[in-house]
Amino acid sequence: MAAKDENGHGWAYNWRETNQNALDSSQGAFFVVFTYAFMDIVVIGAGMAGLHTAWACARRGANVTVIESARGPLQAASYGSGGYIGPDGVRPLVRPLSFAERTWLRCSAAKPTMPLRYSVAERSKHPQFVKRYVDNCTPERARYCQDALTALVQYNARMLDKLVLELDVEDFRTQRVLHLFGPNESLTKTRREQLQHGNVKWLDHRQCRALEPGFTEHAPISGGYHHPLDQTINATYVARQIAGVCQQNGVQFLYGTAVKELIVNDGVVRAVTSEAGLHAADVVVLCHAGGVTETLTTAGIKLQVPMTPLTSCSVSADMGEAPLRVRNGLQDESNSVFISVLDDRLRAVGSPFIGSLSNKELESEYRRIYTVATTLLGNAAQWNQAKYWSHTVWAMPDSLPLVGAVPGARGLYVSAAHGMTGAACTCAAANIIADQIEGKVPAIDLCGAFACDRFAK
Ligand SMILES: Cc1cc2nc3c(=O)[nH]c(=O)nc-3n(C[C@H](O)[C@H](O)[C@H](O)COP(=O)(O)OP(=O)(O)OC[C@H]3O[C@@H](n4cnc5c(N)ncnc54)[C@H](O)[C@@H]3O)c2cc1C
Numbered sequence: 001m002a003a004k005d006e007n008g009h010g011w012a013y014n015w016r017e018t019n020q021n022a023l024d025s026s027q028g029a030f031f032v033v034f035t036y037a038f039m040d041i042v043v044i045g046a047g048m049a050g051l052h053t054a055w056a057c058a059r060r061g062a063n064v065t066v067i068e069s070a071r072g073p074l075q076a077a078s079y080g081s082g083g084y085i086g087p088d089g090v091r092p093l094v095r096p097l098s099f100a101e102r103t104w105l106r107c108s109a110a111k112p113t114m115p116l117r118y119s120v121a122e123r124s125k126h127p128q129f130v131k132r133y134v135d136n137c138t139p140e141r142a143r144y145c146q147d148a149l150t151a152l153v154q155y156n157a158r159m160l161d162k163l164v165l166e167l168d169v170e171d172f173r174t175q176r177v178l179h180l181f182g183p184n185e186s187l188t189k190t191r192r193e194q195l196q197h198g199n200v201k202w203l204d205h206r207q208c209r210a211l212e213p214g215f216t217e218h219a220p221i222s223g224g225y226h227h228p229l230d231q232t233i234n235a236t237y238v239a240r241q242i243a244g245v246c247q248q249n250g251v252q253f254l255y256g257t258a259v260k261e262l263i264v265n266d267g268v269v270r271a272v273t274s275e276a277g278l279h280a281a282d283v284v285v286l287c288h289a290g291g292v293t294e295t296l297t298t299a300g301i302k303l304q305v306p307m308t309p310l311t312s313c314s315v316s317a318d319m320g321e322a323p324l325r326v327r328n329g330l331q332d333e334s335n336s337v338f339i340s341v342l343d344d345r346l347r348a349v350g351s352p353f354i355g356s357l358s359n360k361e362l363e364s365e366y367r368r369i370y371t372v373a374t375t376l377l378g379n380a381a382q383w384n385q386a387k388y389w390s391h392t393v394w395a396m397p398d399s400l401p402l403v404g405a406v407p408g409a410r411g412l413y414v415s416a417a418h419g420m421t422g423a424a425c426t427c428a429a430a431n432i433i434a435d436q437i438e439g440k441v442p443a444i445d446l447c448g449a450f451a452c453d454r455f456a457k
Helices: 012-025 048-058 099-107 127-135 139-167 185-196 205-211 235-248 289-298 359-377 419-438
Strands: 040-044 063-067 084-086 177-181 223-225 252-254 259-265 268-274 277-280 283-286 308-318 329-332 337-342 345-350 387-395 402-405 412-416
Touching (some): 040 048, 040 268, 048 063, 048 235, 048 283, 048 412, 084 139, 084 419, 099 127, 139 419, 177 205, 205 223, 268 283, 283 289, 308 359, 329 359, 337 359, 345 359, 359 387, 387 419, 402 419, 412 419
Parallel strands (some): 040 283, 177 329, 283 412
Antiparallel strands (some): 177 223, 268 277, 308 345, 329 337, 337 345
8 A cells, every 4th residue: 555645645546546436436416325215313512513414414414413501603713713724734743742842841831932832830731642642753753743634634625626616615715825024034034944844935024914915014924835725714603504404404402411321322322311300312423522521421432532622712803995905814923823715804823722721821822822913914903902811722742633433332433622623523523423324434544543442551
């Protein structure tokens, strides 16, 4: 089996080979697959993961029920995603760090440029996660995680394109993401040298400005680059439209209903229980983010190294009648803030923290994001009326999601721990799970990288 793509990465060949089959076999509109006829599927959670999964199963002909504890869809982490979907520039939170950086990370990492931050107060609360996270920040492990995530994100981009076309969904796509460098000369020099060896082209500050008319006159940009295929979408709006399509096609939604218990007998999933009673199912898909660990425990299934909460903050503002509309997604590398265009709003998102933040820490992070956004794009939106929002996402220490069948319980699947890449992965995850339920080899042959029990080995 060939193992490298043109960038020297290990997974893409597998992906291309199997994915083409999946695309070929699922052309056309709504169709019924025999395996799915008369199959009752319960999906827990109506965030992005749950809605994509519900549609991937319903379009193949299953009877799908979505059970969601909130009063409507997309009320948790999926409410305000930045919508960066790559596929070229998505990076996992684990990075190849030097020995000194890893040692420092074990103690505390409040610096904005670190991929994952945490305050000293949070350190003692997640020791297992921090240890495993740091262990994954070696060049070999980070490369493995990058390759696995890249394959998933590339597949996601293809499946999203197909979905948007098929359902005629509005996605407010931005076709380019500029990765910017600030005036730090030594960092810029290193980056420029690194880029000369890669497949992306260095842009000087004039070229960056020509591509993005929204920059303020004094925006501190020394240069940047963009990956050829990178884009942003309004992922929450896309998922909302999918909820509508699901409803039109007979998917049942039980809102305001929290799942309490998972019932597995003789190694086969049978049902879930909620305040509303018993919901019998042939298949249950756990898409309820942080709730997955607890639900698995109710059936006696333990996750080795449970998911851990991360907090990410955002500041968003209306573009209103601004004379210069922002055209690109923007990643400010020096301060780790990502800015995306969501139809008529801009959303600036900071890199995440392990655990939760005190009010004082939240305020300081909002101020930092606000300063970056207004320094770059001060005239492009009504920042004086900005809205501030933060939410918990859940992640595993290697920052790869949990996708696929749960070992030891036939009929049980999971799509969770999407961390900061849910918009970039949940459509792919849904299709992988739908393929597995159907008994097909999933379109990308990577499921070991996303397996629930990968830390048990
Ligand atoms: C500020 C911010 C910016 C982001 N930007 C990006 C980005 O640019 N690109 C990207 O790819 N990702 C981004 N993300 C991450 C992305 O938003 C998440 O990965 C994604 O929303 C996770 O979706 P989910 O469906 O797994 O979880 P959620 O959206 O959290 O959904 C889980 C649902 O399960 C429900 N639930 C929980 N327990 C139960 C129960 N017992 N019974 C029934 N229902 C239950 C919850 O109410 C919730 O609705 C961002 C996140 C944040 C916070």
